[in-house]
Amino acid sequence: MKSKLFDIKVDKNTGGVSTMIIESDQYNMDWCGRSRHWGELNAIHGEPKTFFNNFKLISCEEACSVFANDELRVTLERSFDDEGNYIEKYTFKNISGHEMFFNKGDVGIFTPLCDEYHAAEYSLTNKCNAHVWCGEEISWINALRQGDSDKNIGMVLLEGSLDAYSIDRENQKITHARRGNIIVHPELISLCSDEEYILKWKIFVHSGTEDFFKKLDRDNRNLDLNIDKYTIMGDEEFCFDFKGSNAEIKCGGKPVGFTSEAGRIFVKYKPERLGEHIFKITVDGKRTHLALFAAPGLEELAEKRINYIVDRQQYSKEGSRLDGAYLVYDVKEERQFFGYRHADHNASRERVGMGLLIARYLQTHENKKAFDSLMKWVGFVKREFVDTETGQVFDNIGMDPTRKRLYNAPWVMMLMAELYKLTGEDEYLDILVKIVRRFYSDGGESFYPNAINPSLICEVMREAKREEADEIEELFVKHAENMVKTGLNYPPHEVIYEQTIVTPAVTFITGAGIIKNDKSYIGKVSQHMAPLRRFDGMQPDYRFNGIPIRYWDDYWFGKAALFVDTLHYWSCLSAYSNYSYYVLSGDEEYRKYAENCIRNCMCLFFSDGSASCAYVQPFYVDGIRGNFYDDWANDQDFALYYAMLMLQARG
Numbered sequence: 001m002k003s004k005l006f007d008i009k010v011d012k013n014t015g016g017v018s019t020m021i022i023e024s025d026q027y028n029m030d031w032c033g034r035s036r037h038w039g040e041l042n043a044i045h046g047e048p049k050t051f052f053n054n055f056k057l058i059s060c061e062e063a064c065s066v067f068a069n070d071e072l073r074v075t076l077e078r079s080f081d082d083e084g085n086y087i088e089k090y091t092f093k094n095i096s097g098h099e100m101f102f103n104k105g106d107v108g109i110f111t112p113l114c115d116e117y118h119a120a121e122y123s124l125t126n127k128c129n130a131h132v133w134c135g136e137e138i139s140w141i142n143a144l145r146q147g148d149s150d151k152n153i154g155m156v157l158l159e160g161s162l163d164a165y166s167i168d169r170e171n172q173k174i175t176h177a178r179r180g181n182i183i184v185h186p187e188l189i190s191l192c193s194d195e196e197y198i199l200k201w202k203i204f205v206h207s208g209t210e211d212f213f214k215k216l217d218r219d220n221r222n223l224d225l226n227i228d229k230y231t232i233m234g235d236e237e238f239c240f241d242f243k244g245s246n247a248e249i250k251c252g253g254k255p256v257g258f259t260s261e262a263g264r265i266f267v268k269y270k271p272e273r274l275g276e277h278i279f280k281i282t283v284d285g286k287r288t289h290l291a292l293f294a295a296p297g298l299e300e301l302a303e304k305r306i307n308y309i310v311d312r313q314q315y316s317k318e319g320s321r322l323d324g325a326y327l328v329y330d331v332k333e334e335r336q337f338f339g340y341r342h343a344d345h346n347a348s349r350e351r352v353g354m355g356l357l358i359a360r361y362l363q364t365h366e367n368k369k370a371f372d373s374l375m376k377w378v379g380f381v382k383r384e385f386v387d388t389e390t391g392q393v394f395d396n397i398g399m400d401p402t403r404k405r406l407y408n409a410p411w412v413m414m415l416m417a418e419l420y421k422l423t424g425e426d427e428y429l430d431i432l433v434k435i436v437r438r439f440y441s442d443g444g445e446s447f448y449p450n451a452i453n454p455s456l457i458c459e460v461m462r463e464a465k466r467e468e469a470d471e472i473e474e475l476f477v478k479h480a481e482n483m484v485k486t487g488l489n490y491p492p493h494e495v496i497y498e499q500t501i502v503t504p505a506v507t508f509i510t511g512a513g514i515i516k517n518d519k520s521y522i523g524k525v526s527q528h529m530a531p532l533r534r535f536d537g538m539q540p541d542y543r544f545n546g547i548p549i550r551y552w553d554d555y556w557f558g559k560a561a562l563f564v565d566t567l568h569y570w571s572c573l574s575a576y577s578n579y580s581y582y583v584l585s586g587d588e589e590y591r592k593y594a595e596n597c598i599r600n601c602m603c604l605f606f607s608d609g610s611a612s613c614a615y616v617q618p619f620y621v622d623g624i625r626g627n628f629y630d631d632w633a634n635d636q637d638f639a640l641y642y643a644m645l646m647l648q649a650r651g
Contacts, residue, residue, distance in 0.1 A: 001062055005084035005205050015057040015065030015076070016040040016110065020086075022205055025151050027125045031143060033112025035170060036181040039076050039088060041067045042108035042168070071096040072107070086203040089159075094191035101190045105164055105619050108183035109199075111155070113143050115549070116178040117497040120490040124531060128152070129549050133539040134162040134184055138221050138288040141182075142212050142538065146497075147488070148530035150207035156221050160199035161187035161287065164619035167551075169563055171622050176552040176563055177496055185619065209538060223281075223288060223540065230542040231599035234297030238269040240290070244283035251279050274607050276542075291541040295602040298647055302361050305640060308609030309354050310373040312336075313633065315347075321397050322347055324380030326354040330559060331610040332631040343403065344556045346396050348385040350635035352411045353451075355381070357641040359418040364648075378419065382431075386412055391434030407494070409439040410452035417460045429461065433468045436475060445479050448493060448504035450573055451638055453580075453645070454480075454511035473515055480512035484524045488531065499535040499548040500570055502528055506577035510584045522585050529590075532577060536597070543615055546597035547571045554614040558630035562622075567615040569639035572601050579646050598646055601639040604629070611636050 001008040002023070009019035016037025019030050032038055041055035055074065058066040065076045077089040090109065094100050113130040117123055124147025131142040139162040141155040162184050169180035186199050202219070206212040216222035224243040232238060247265045249256040256279065258267045271277055271294045279290040295301060313329045315322045315336060325347035328337040339345030358374045361367075382388050384397040385408075393409040394400055416432035419425070436457075454476040461469040483505045490501045505528045513521025537544035544567075553568035555561050579594035581587070605611045613634035616626040 001078065001080070003080040003084035003086070006080070006086050006203070008078070008086060010060065010062050010065070010078070011037050012060050013057075014040055015060040015067060017078075020153070020203075022151050022153065029114070029126045029145070029151075031114055031128065031153055033114055033116075033181055034178075035174065036110045036112050036168065038111055039065065039078075040110040041074055042110055042166075042183050043069070043106065068095070071100060081202070083204075085205075088201055088203070090186070090199040092186070092188065092191070092197040092199070094193055094195050097193055099190060099192050102188040104187075105166065105185045107188055108166060108185045110168070110181055111141065111184050112181040113141070115143075115182075117495065118177070119492065120488065120497045120501065123147075123497045124488060125149075129534050130179070130182060131537050131539060131544070131549070132165045132182060132184070133541075133544075134165050135223075135288040135540065136161045136163055136187060137286040138223055139184075140216060140221065141184075142209060144209070144534045146531060146534060148534070152206050152208065152212070153203060154206050154212045154215065155201050155203050156216050156219055158200045158202055158219060158221070160197065162199075163187040166620035166626070167564055167618045167622075169622050172563055174563070176555065179549070179551050179565070180563070180621075183620075220284075220286075223283070223290075225290070225540050227290075227540075229599060230545050230596060231293040231295055231602055232271075233295045233599065233602065234300070238267070238271065238277070238292050238294075241266040242281075242283065246284055248282040249279055251277055276603075289540075291543065293542040293600070293603050295599075295605070296607055298643060301602065301605055301607075302357070302640060302644060303365070303367075304607065304609035305605055305611060305637070306358050306361055306367070306370050306609075308611075309358065309637075310370050313354065314373055314377065321384060322380075324376040325384075325397075326351055326377055329610075329633045330631050331606075331612070331633055337632070340396065343395060343405075345634075347380075348394065348396055349405070349408055350411075350557070350638070352381075352408075352415055353635055353638035353641060356411070356415050356418060357637045357644070359415065359422050360641055360644050363418070363422050381412075381415075386431070386435075388431050388434070391431070391436070391438035393435060393438075404442070406439065406442060406444060406447045407449060409435055409444070410449040413439075413457060414452055417457050420460060420464065426464075429464055429466055432457070432461075433466070433472070436472055440475050440479075445475075445482055446491070448483070448491065448501060450500050450504055450570070451576075451642075452504075452507065453576070454508060455514040455580075455583075456645075458515050476508070477512045477515060480508040480521075483508055488527060495552070499532065499550065500573055502532045502535075503573040503577045506532060507573075507580050510577075510580040513584045514580070519584070522581075525581065525584075529581065532574060533593075536574060536593075542600045542603060543567050543617060545600060546574075546593060547600055548574050554616055554630055557613045557632070557634045559632040560616065560628075560630050562616065562624065564621040564626065565617040567601070567603070567617060569601055569604055569613065569636035572598055572639040572642045575601070576642050576646065594646060598639070598643045602643065604636045605640060 007021040011018040014037045016039040055067040067074045073093045075091040079087045115130045128143045139157040143153045164185040166183040167180045227240040315325045385394040395403045395405045416428040420428040509525040535548035550568045555563045575594045575597035578590045582590040611633040612629035614630045618626045
């Protein structure tokens, strides 16, 4: 099947689309995923009362495929409209002879896209970031090529309703560099015998996110939401407006008042409780929803989190190597956990974020218990995984040399800078200098480290009047210049390509500009902003909006250990990258992006001080129910640290 926009190939064995290519694409990129085909039917068996049999392909022609099981027949009709856009129409017919009721997610349609990671040079031209929004009658997918491009695809729902999406990873067999197969779920509720339900969508080409939403507008499927904050904190209120003349809005089953003016609906809503708030909206006859979050004020959130760490996550046992350590904590079972052999469960690495947060907090707050706890932990750090003589940062306790990991050193650099700011003790800057020197002697100049603020470290060194300040600045600036020379051909690290392969380039290059007070670095870093932004979600939901796509973190850091889409705290690296660009450029747009992202990360911290390392976003993954916060508080405290750094700076 061909139009002036698309080359579509249908697989006669599966009844789905195996190839989807934009006709004018110089890279001839196939937008379909590899292991399943677009339009195949899926029946989920995760819920105990779900008895659907798997769908079988009954017939397949280029323009029509028919699937069926004992209860449902699904007819998929394929066509092109006059503009060359690709149209799919699904007709679900009850053939059971009795009335049928459906659980949410019982039936799904495979919409696999090539959301996966290869070497950056290839990924930027031949792979995509797929942003999925199942918002009832206003639903869509925005699939952006990973590199900056005017050839992207979108899907917009024209008829029917979608109320969730899932991920099929073939029972976790798909490599972590591949997102897996996206499944969208029609909002099927009930069908009488012989009754039909129609789902229809259009796939089109667009030049970028702005153009994507303009094209949704033409089909009257764009809420055109304007929102102040997806996550409010403290005494703030929700403020948003959207396009429409007639509306009904409910939150928690209660009507929400609004005003209307010039074809837009305006809402101001003061929540009575903390947590998630789902606004169910019917506007001009179409149903959708908006998900927002109310968090405690930053000061309150930080205080409760720190007290929780001190009271529950610090290990105390005289004679143990772990004495003083901040450990992974199971908030459901209320017990500490340490995994020696699984590095992401040990007492070093990303767990440094807990100490970093406390050191930052204590600079402006009195808390003797927390200070004593921190000092005990610092003693553990110096005893077990930081060699204060050589500056080597180890990957595990006991100064274990088995594995070298350059990611660790910059986090301890930041820790030493914050400890100096807290105590004024030169010892910490002595250690900092040694770590910096060791990092670069070990090949750091070609490494892309995360969660480091080069300008903050240099500022601390200058304020302390350290003679090594020039040396450290020179090393950081040279490192940044190496990234400038490398450009978009990002080198692979622990993951071959993803959001946190791009963020170091942004933070180091902008950091060099801030250190040197040189605005020419704005131009040097600008090429990295577009691929970074293309990871960020634009769905009207705090768990997705401004949150980069990540799908391996729960496996490494969580108790559930699933490869699956997550809201993970390393989203804060995108927040800080945008913030750093704002500091250098003065462009308020990037400050707003940064603040939106970091605020939305605050849902990982709960009002009692507990926390979660990740929120599992899809409705199902491999038949396992999603939409949950992982039970482990592990390494999420970097997000709260950067929230304090960014939001406190604004006052």
